[in-house]
Amino acid sequence: MNNSAQKPGLRERKRRETLQRITDTGLKLFLSQGYEETTLDAIAEASGISRRTFFYYFKSKEEILLAWQSGTGAAIAAAIQEQTADKAPIDAVLDAILSLASQFDANELVAIERLLRSTEELRASKHAKYVQQEGAVFEALCAKWPQARRRDSLRLIAMASMGALRLAVDRWVEEGTKRPLAKHLRETFESLKAELGRQS
Amino acid sequence: MNNSAQKPGLRERKRRETLQRITDTGLKLFLSQGYEETTLDAIAEASGISRRTFFYYFKSKEEILLAWQSGTGAAIAAAIQEQTADKAPIDAVLDAILSLASQFDANELVAIERLLRSTEELRASKHAKYVQQEGAVFEALCAKWPQARRRDSLRLIAMASMGALRLAVDRWVEEGTKRPLAKHLRETFESLKAELGRQS
DNA sequence: AACAATATTGCACTCAGTGCGAGTTTACAA
C-alpha cells in the first residue's frame, strides 16, 4: 500500500529525526567523554528518549558509530555500477570511492575514525566492516565484469582495494588530516597498481 | 637446590594446567551449547575454579577462543625468518604458513573456526586478528628484506597474503574440510601469484 | 470512529566485566 515513491510521512520523518538525534548526541558525548565512559542512559537522556527506546533504534551501543558509515558498502557498490566499463576494475573501484569521498564531512569522519581506534571492540568492528565492504565490492565487480575469466581476479582486486582504502584512511588520520583524503587514496592506489603490475 | 638452567616450577605447571583446563572445557561447552548460551559461571564451575578466578586468566569470554590461536601472528613471523632468503617474499609467507599448518589439529581448528562464525562479535574479533597478523607478517618481511626499494611492496604482499590465508581457510571450512588445508593454501596462493604477475 | 500498525516506555531480569579486599599457596632466602 505504501508507495515508496513519494511519501514523506510524519511517522517516517519523526523516525529519521530521532535516529539522527541519537547519532548526533551519541557522537558528541563519545567525543567529549570517551566511548566507554559514555553510558547508554546518558545518551538516551540527552537524546530525549528512554533507555528502552534506544534499543528500538539500535541493537547495540557500537552501532551508533557504525551507523555513520552504514550504507558505505552498498554505496561503493552502487558507485562502481555507475563507472564506465572501459576502465580497469581497480580504477573503477578507486573512482567509485573518490566519488563518494567528497560527500563526507572530513572533520566528522576523522573524529569517528579516531573513536574507532579507541577500544579493542571498536577496532574489531571496524575491520569487520571492511570485510563486509570487500564482499560488496566483489559482488559489484562480478556484476560489472560477469565474463571475467577468473572470479579470483576480481576477488583479489576487491581485497587489495579495501586494503588500500584501509591504508589510505589510516595514513590520512595519522597525518592529522593535513592533506585531503583523496590525495592519500590516489597515492595508495597508485602504488598498489604499480605493485600489481610487477613480477614478484 | 633448583637449577637456574631449567625450571619446570610447580607454580608455572599449575598455571598452564589451569589455563589448558579452561580452554578445553570452554571449547567443549561452546560446541555443545553454543557460544552465547554458555555462561562464564558454567565454564568456571566446569573448570573447577571460581568465576572471579577466570578473569585472572582471561580478560574476556571471547579470549577463550582467541587463545587457541594466540601465538599465531608471532609464529608466522618467526617462521618467515627461518625461510631461505632466495625465494620471493610471497613464497616465503606461504611456506611459513605451510610449515605451521601441520602443527594444528584439523578437527580442533575447524571447530574453532565454525564457532568464530557463530556471532557478530566473534567474527569481528577474528578479522581483527587477521589484521594483527598482517602487521606481524609485514614487519617480518621488512626484517628479512630490509633493502626492499619500496616497503609498500611488502605491505601489499602482507595484505594479500593474509587475504589469501583468510580465503583459503574460509573455503576449507565451507567445503567441510574434505581436502587438507594445505591444498587450499597452495591453490589460493597460486592464483594470487598468477594475478599479481598480471597486468591489470 | 474503529481498527491495525508502529512507536514509546517501565520493570525486572540475565550476564559480562571490574574493584576491593581478605585469605591461601608457592617461591626463596635468612
Added chain:
DNA sequence: TTGTAAACTCGCACTGAGTGCAATATTGTT
C-alpha cells in the same frame, strides 16, 4: 625451619549492556 614477598584464589557488591514482556500512546488506514 621460619619468615616473607609474590603469586594465586575467591567472595561480594557493583556497573553497565542488552533482552523479554506487557502496557500505553501515537500514527496510518478504512
